[in-house]
Every structure is written in C-alpha cells, then in structure tokens.
Amino acid sequence: MIATITTTEALADVCARLCTAEFVAVDTEFMRETTFWPKLCLVQLASPDDAVIVDAMAPGLDLTPFLDLMRTPSVLKVFHAGRQDIEIVYHRGGFVPAPIFDTQIAAMVCGFGDSIAYDQLVARTTGGRIDKTHRFTDWSRRPLSDLQLDYALADVTHLRDVYRHLRASLEKSGRIDWVAEEMAVLTSTDTYRVEPETAWARFKARPKSREEFAVLQAVAGWREREAQTRDVPRSRVLKDDAVSEVATRRPRTAEQLAGLRTVPKGFERSRSGAELVALVNRALDGPLPELPPVDNDRPTGNGGAAAELLKVLLKLVAERHGVAAKVIATSDDLDRIAATDGADVPALSGWRRDLFGLPALDLKNGRTAIAMNGGRIVLLERSGADGDTLAAPAAPAAASKRRKRRRRKPEGDAAGSVGTADGRGDNGAGDGGLPPSD
Numbered sequence: 508m509i510a511t512i513t514t515t516e517a518l519a520d521v522c523a524r525l526c527t528a529e530f531v532a533v534d535t536e537f538m539r540e541t542t543f544w545p546k547l548c549l550v551q552l553a554s555p556d557d558a559v560i561v562d563a564m565a566p567g568l569d570l571t572p573f574l575d576l577m578r579t580p581s582v583l584k585v586f587h588a589g590r591q592d593i594e595i596v597y598h599r600g601g602f603v604p605a606p607i608f609d610t611q612i613a614a615m616v617c618g619f620g621d622s623i624a625y626d627q628l629v630a631r632t633t634g635g636r637i638d639k640t641h642r643f644t645d646w647s648r649r650p651l652s653d654l655q656l657d658y659a660l661a662d663v664t665h666l667r668d669v670y671r672h673l674r675a676s677l678e679k680s681g682r683i684d685w686v687a688e689e690m691a692v693l694t695s696t697d698t699y700r701v702e703p704e705t706a707w708a709r710f711k712a713r714p715k716s717r718e719e720f721a722v723l724q725a726v727a728g729w730r731e732r733e734a735q736t737r738d739v740p741r742s743r744v745l746k747d748d749a750v751s752e753v754a755t756r757r758p759r760t761a762e763q764l765a766g767l768r769t770v771p772k773g774f775e776r777s778r779s780g781a782e783l784v785a786l787v788n789r790a791l792d793g794p795l796p797e798l799p800p801v802d803n804d805r806p807t808g809n810g811g812a813a814a815e816l817l818k819v820l821l822k823l824v825a826e827r828h829g830v831a832a833k834v835i836a837t838s839d840d841l842d843r844i845a846a847t848d849g850a851d852v853p854a855l856s857g858w859r860r861d862l863f864g865l866p867a868l869d870l871k872n873g874r875t876a877i878a879m880n881g882g883r884i885v886l887l888e889r890s891g892a893d894g895d896t897l898a899a900p901a902a903p904a905a906a907s908k909r910r911k912r913r914r915r916k917p918e919g920d921a922a923g924s925v926g927t928a929d930g931r932g933d934n935g936a937g938d939g940g941l942p943p944s945d
C-alpha cells in the first residue's frame with residue numbers, strides 16, 4: 508500500500524529530504540476540462556532514494572514546501588513533456604521551476620524521433636511497462652484505489668530511470684549542451700505568461716483593417732480576463748469563431764450583435780453581451796492601433812520551392828544524426844533561411860548551425876547540390892570547372908570540411924560526429940536509442 512501525503516507537516520518532511528537530492532522526477536495529475544486554470548489533484552515526486560504521492564486536494568494541505576523544492580537551484584527537476592506541470596507551478600507560485608530536464612526533449616536528440624509516446628520511451632530505455640488502464644482515471648475522485656495510486660507513482664519512478672538513461676546517452680554523445688538550449692525555452696516565463704493585452708495573437712488570420720484590429724485586440728483581451736477571473740475555459744466565455752466574427756462585423760448595438768451567426772442566441776441580452784457592445788464602440792471611437800508589421804522575411808518568387816529543397820536536406824541531416832527534424836528547424840525557419848542567409852532563427856546558431864544551418868547555406872548558395880543516384884538521395888559538392896563531385900552519400904561534405912577548420916574543441920563538439928554516423932534513421936537506433944557516433 509502506498510502512503511499518500513495529506514498534511515503540510517508530512518510534505519515539509521519529505522521535501523526537506525528531497526531538497527538534498529541530486530534530482531527529483533516530477534509528475535502531476537490535474538483536471539482542466541471545466542476551468543481556465545488546471546485543478547491540481549496529485550503531485551508525484553521521486554528522487555534516487557524516495558518516491559511519494561502528494562494528495563494536492565487534501566483539506567488544509569499547504570503546497571509551499573513543494574513549491575520551495577521546485578525553486579531549489581541545487582535540485583534538478585525532471586519532467587516528461589513538462590509544459591503543463593510547469594504551468595501549474597507557475598500559476599501557484601508565480602515562478603518557473605529551475606533547473607529542469609525534460610525527457611521528451613532529450614529523447615528527440617537521442618534518436619527516438621519527434622513524438623515518441625511516454626510508454627514507448629519507458630519500454631525502450633528501461634524495458635519497463637506502463638499499465639495504460641488507469642490513463643483516464645478521474646484523479647479528483649477520493650478515495651483513489653491502491654491500483655490507481657500505484658499507477659500514478661509508477662509514472663515518476665519510471666521517469667527517474669528514463670532520465671538516468673537519457674542523461675548517460677547525452678553525455679556519451681556530447682549532446683548535453685544541445686538539450687540545455689531547449690530547456691531554456693521551457694524555463695522562460697514568457698512561455699507561461701498569459702497577458703490579456705496580447706491575447707489577439709492567438710488568432711492566426713491577419714486583420715484587414717485598423718478597425719478590425721482594434722476590435723480584435725479589445726474583444727480577445729476581454730475574453731482572456733473574463734476566463735481568468737471566472738476560472739472557466741475561454742470557449743465558455745466566447746468561442747474563437749465568435750471573437751473573429753465580432754472583429755470583422757463590429758456590432759455597435761445589441762441588435763447587430765444578435766445578428767451574428769456565431770454568437771449564441773440571447774447572448775446580446777446578457778451582461779457579457781452588453782459589455783461586448785460597449786467594448787466594440789469604445790475600440791472604434793478611440794485611437795486606432797497600427798496593424799501588426801508584415802513579416803519581411805517571407806519568401807518571394809520561388810522561395811517556397813527553395814524551402815522544400817531545404818526540407819529534404821533537413822530530413823537527411825536529421826536521419827543521419829538521429830535528431831528529430833523539428834528540434835533542428837521548423838518549416839517557418841526553413842522559409843526564413845530560404846529568404847535570407849542572415850535569418851534570425853535558431854537553426855542558424857549554436858549546434859544547429861553546425862549540424863544544419865551551414866549545410867543549408869551551402870545548398871542555398873550553390874556550393875552543394877542535392878541529386879539522386881540509384882534511388883538514393885545524395886549531396887554533391889560543386890567544384891566549379893571540374894564539374895560536380897559526389898560527396899559522401901547524404902554527408903554535407905563541403906560544410907563539414909569548413910567546420911573542421913573552425914572547430915575549437917574536437918571532443919564532444921557538434922561537428923564531431925559528422926560523417927561518422929551510419930545513417931540509420933530515428934527508429935533504427937538500438938539499445939538506448941543512441942545512434943552510433945563513435
């Protein structure tokens with residue numbers, strides 16, 4: 508039987524022990540179907556020596572010792588796909604836990620592809636099995652059965668082993684620094700802050716006029732504030748398509764509001780309806796905002812096709828190095844590189860530059876070419892008068908030569924593995940998923 512922590516004293520005791528641990532694996536179970544903020548039900552914690560479940564709904568329980576643990580700098584906090592767990596800590600404590608390690612991100616640079624499921628990752632790194640029957644448990648119900656608690660605790664005890672395994676892999680391949688960059692994004696408060704003033708940015712369609720933009724800003728911001736203060740999902744206040752229609756039709760009266768297709772019947776007679784109409788009038792009568800700037804990095808002419816060719820190169824590089832393509836560059840990044848050599852994208856800095864950015868610029872500027880040979884895609888080094896010479900299959904040869912000259916530390920450098928991996932794909936990695944790199 509698993510002891511569940513239900514008092515602040517017991518939580519303080521265990522957190523005092525966990526504070527001295529090298530790392531703590533963290534998982535949470537929560538519900539958010541009917542609320543804006545996730546409703547925390549359980550917190551599971553596992554250090555090398557401890558494994559506990561905290562009943563976050565226990566009456567009178569104060570989570571402060573847990574929050575203090577989350578901000579202890581000497582303890583590495585290990586999550587799997589931790590964004591929502593971190594969001595909960597941010598909402599409760601007003602800070603982002605640090606330092607952290609996310610095993611989902613680490614798995615992407617360890618050759619497991621870009622979307623491996625947690626149970627698969629556990630099976631392939633530790634051989635452990637996750638019982639999926641409790642996945643859809645209502646974690647807010649009490650009491651939970653021993654089986655349910657077992658399942659909840661297994662999530663973090665497995666996570667502890669997955670972490671150790673991935674960590675060893677990363678150290679062996681010299682890729683610890685790569686993961687650190689990705690973790691930095693997760694630990695930025697910008698990732699979790701939800702400001703009503705910028706809520707309009709969630710809407711993808713670009714406003715066609717300053718009037719439309721003014722109303723969109725006002726209505727999206729109002730909806731965000733309403734959802735947060737009433738603690739209900741955004742859609743419960745007003746659905747996305749209704750926000751968009753209000754911005755494009757800009758109803759100045761209750762009758763005009765009632766005429767919109769996407770607004771619920773009778774909404775115009777509600778308090779919210781009256782507020783919304785007043786809001787539209789205020790937005791239109793006040794100073795109108797400038798439209799958001801158009802992105803000049805967008806490709807013109809055959810830029811779209813250029814980005815497609817870069818995508819082929821990206822796929823080659825990703826397979827060759829056992830790194831998920833989406834960790835290296837997004838399709839948005841490819842568009843930008845196609846448009847300008849100096850694009851401000853992650854793919855053109857740090858380890859991504861060595862791995863993909865420089866080969867991409869070589870391809871883009873005619874120093875290499877992509878061709879096919881016997882059904883295989885090959886990269887050609889273009890050597891001018893002598894014609895093109897075949898580079899090693901799929902190896903960005905021109906780029907790797909130049910990188911070798913630049914390289915400062917030969918060991919563990921991103922360039923160290925260029926041309927030595929045997930080209931097995933994401934799923935070809937064997938034990939531990941680490942592509943052969945030495």
Ligand SMILES: [Zn+2]
Nearest residue numbers: 534535536662
């Ligand atoms: Zn879980």
